[in-house]
Amino acid sequence: MNELKNFWESIKNSPSVPTNREKDPRIIVAESLVRYGDSIEKLKSFESDLIFQALENSEELASLLRQIGKLDTSIKLCILKLNESQSTEYVDELERLTTEFNSLASEFVEKLKSLNQ
Numbered sequence: 036m037n038e039l040k041n042f043w044e045s046i047k048n049s050p051s052v053p054t055n056r057e058k059d060p061r062i063i064v065a066e067s068l069v070r071y072g073d074s075i076e077k078l079k080s081f082e083s084d085l086i087f088q089a090l091e092n093s094e095e096l097a098s099l100l101r102q103i104g105k106l107d108t109s110i111k112l113c114i115l116k117l118n119e120s121q122s123t124e125y126v127d128e129l130e131r132l133t134t135e136f137n138s139l140a141s142e143f144v145e146k147l148k149s150l151n152q
Contacts, residue, residue, distance in 0.1 A: 060126040064117070067133040071110060074133075074140035078103075081147060089150050096150070099143045106136040 090097045110132045117125040 060123040063126050063130050067130045068114075070137050071133040074137045077144050078140055081144075085151065086147065089147055093146070093150065096143065096146055099139055099146070103136065103139050103143060106132055106139065110136060 086100075090100065110129065113125050113129045113132055117129060
């Protein structure tokens with residue numbers, strides 16, 4: 036994830052790259068990928084045993100994790116499509132998917148924390 040953050044910082048600080056999101060979809064893609072990476076890191080910060088135990092005891096957490104998994108797959112497919120097409124067609128979709136992923140991941144982390152207190 037540090038690579039993504041470094042990539043984003045290099046884009047953000049580069050004078051040759053416009054900062055207007057409407058004009059440069061690369062900024063939208065970079066922001067989306069950094070947000071996605073941060074959420075993945077949050078999820079990875081928990082011990083696997085703790086997550087498995089919580090999933091066994093909470094259908095709500097299990098459902099959230101299934102939704103997160105589906106979004107993760109959709110994000111990866113969207114990234115592939117974006118790379119293959121080299122067009123801005125998938126930029127808005129990537130932004131929407133990563134925003135939803137981030138929201139669900141945050142909700143999952145909060146619920147997991149509350150179960151373990």
